[in-house]
Amino acid sequence: MFTSSPTHFDVYERGYIAVDDCGIIQGVYHTLPEDFAYDQLVDFGDKLLIPAMNDMHVHAPQFANMGVAMDMQLLPWLNTYVFPEEAKFADEAYAETIYHSFVSELWRQGTMRAAVFATVHTLATHILARTFDEAGMGAWIGLVGMDRHAPANLCNTSAEWAAGIQTLIDSLASMPLVKPIITPRFIPSCTPEMLRCMGEVAKQTLLPVQSHLSENKQEIAWVKELEPESSCYGDAYYRYGLFGQTPTLMAHCCYTDGEELQLMREQNVYAVHCPTSNCNLASGIAPVRKLLQQGVNVALGSDIAGGHHLSMFRVMQYAVQMSKLQYTASDGKYPFLTLSEVFYMATKVGGSLFGKVGSFEKGYAFDALVIDDLCLSPHHLIASSPIERLERFVYLGDDRHIQHRFCQGKEIKQV
């Protein structure tokens, strides 16, 4: 079961997926072609087989803060909780411990690839990349650039950042599924010099970019103050070559509208919707239906520790629920998101940043989860369709129901 498009699930009841030695899907079949030759047949019985999750906005160094300090909005929360924790990643032993726990928990929750913010520390960031690589999981690894409005021990200069990203480009070259991504923390944290430097590196290397956009009203007002010549928050990135000149992920977009929305569409900038974080930080909810209607690609992110949980199934749930509140508040103007739409966001949209990932169509990497959901159906009394079973798993299931996890064709048994 997968979503080749957002409008519906492609369901192959008791179907077959052929995967080659490189982990690439050769075909998906309702019944196996008669003369089909294969080395090995693995039977998952009546379990659900679905694409693995892609978390397109997540802060690895905030793993230890997950689920606590839920009483603040964005800017004070950064200063009180986030920055002190991130400063600890100057210590490589600490980074080793937390990053291993983080990747292990991603794995446990069924997320096989992620776009990750690290910190300003090159060595710790390399450790994060190595942890993904050793696990056999995929990631865009973001060495953060920030040179203002943060404690001195959490800032780097643009020269330090440029040296760091070069180190990572070299050292990650041998990691097939792990790559660096250009990561300005957000406009308030980056001087024009830092942004210019990052834009230059993006231009030279064609590496993608990730950052935060229009999350919170105070933040937007602050950006307006800091970058008075930009016509909108998005334009402040655009002017430095960091808004769609290479593939770009912008988390949140809670207040993106008008010119910014148009710029996102024109530049094919991806919005990463983080509904759990939007709730917890009282940011307001991204206008996802509107973004979709305007032709913007929307992926999903857990955004821990703004988000409280790494499960992308839980994130999907909130995405549907929050869109329902917007549906009601708009008197039906913005139809709510369906399960297939949010599933598509968490699989094929996010996956597209990693190549052909996030679907079971021919040519896609076999990133998959086997879901053993039978215990979720009370006494098997409900004759459930595959889609109802998936829906129940999304709303009621957890890591206990994920029986196998595959990334690029390889089963990952433990991290």
Add this chain to the structure above:
Amino acid sequence: MFTSSPTHFDVYERGYIAVDDCGIIQGVYHTLPEDFAYDQLVDFGDKLLIPAMNDMHVHAPQFANMGVAMDMQLLPWLNTYVFPEEAKFADEAYAETIYHSFVSELWRQGTMRAAVFATVHTLATHILARTFDEAGMGAWIGLVGMDRHAPANLCNTSAEWAAGIQTLIDSLASMPLVKPIITPRFIPSCTPEMLRCMGEVAKQTLLPVQSHLSENKQEIAWVKELEPESSCYGDAYYRYGLFGQTPTLMAHCCYTDGEELQLMREQNVYAVHCPTSNCNLASGIAPVRKLLQQGVNVALGSDIAGGHHLSMFRVMQYAVQMSKLQYTASDGKYPFLTLSEVFYMATKVGGSLFGKVGSFEKGYAFDALVIDDLCLSPHHLIASSPIERLERFVYLGDDRHIQHRFCQGKEIKQV
């Protein structure tokens, strides 16, 4: 750790609770009085000990629908999913199976007492009561009255309902923790005759009342049409003696304001906030802060299968999160709910409907959960306070972390 008031947690680090043979708390101590005499000392080490959960609005016969059919609003959802499932409870064997699963899952999630809607079937409703009684858990059991706007096989007459409630009053007399509650489904389902009959029974028996109030705009408009002489939805119950004349629980109250709010306060009617259900059914979110500011008592409910999960910890989470969205939408006019406030709702406010339940103060029933949360703290690297540990459990924990469950002093090891 408990909340004697909504403003803060009462924390007794490595403290003691004395419980007598009847399961009643005799005292809570930071250190044990020197001459304190006791028969038995149970040491829970550094686990968290908290009051058990009270779920004050839940539909037992919708257990099998939990987590599916998340694509409709209230009125079509009732007709398409809810009524056909509830009709099955004419079959006692089916009732036996589902109700046992339901009570077992409540237990698993740490809910020791609940205010429950059953169906119109007296025998099945008795089975539900017996299941709670045999488990040793507490409940208000609602034989539903409904005699219009529902399939014929799901309606009863007021005479049938009156005979049924009398049967239950008699047969539940021997169950110490399980009692009947007068349960009109909601105004659209009950003719004036049914409501008059229920009000009469309430007056004679002094039994409490539970129903639904102002959940959804279409529903409110419908009630206005059906009961044109009532000044508001709440008044339609009030006129029949079903709105605070005896203790009354009204679920939802999403649009309660003005006269209805005043009537709730005057009549001391409890609002039961069901945030997961409010999201899933796109009802809109109850104005909890406003209700509290106006002096209305607010308890919490899972409202499955409108809500998708029985865990009251998850319900608490949503209550905080939804209040944050309201805080932002009101530009800060309505401060968001704190963890201690929602914990208080799920313990002491809900518990007050069962007598002295939901706190660890002297004289309260020992309803408690032992939470083994240590695995939720990544490598124990975060020096967590008890409140931070509880917060992390609320946001990240699940039934795996509930190690012991007590109701009225008795440990319930399995259901």
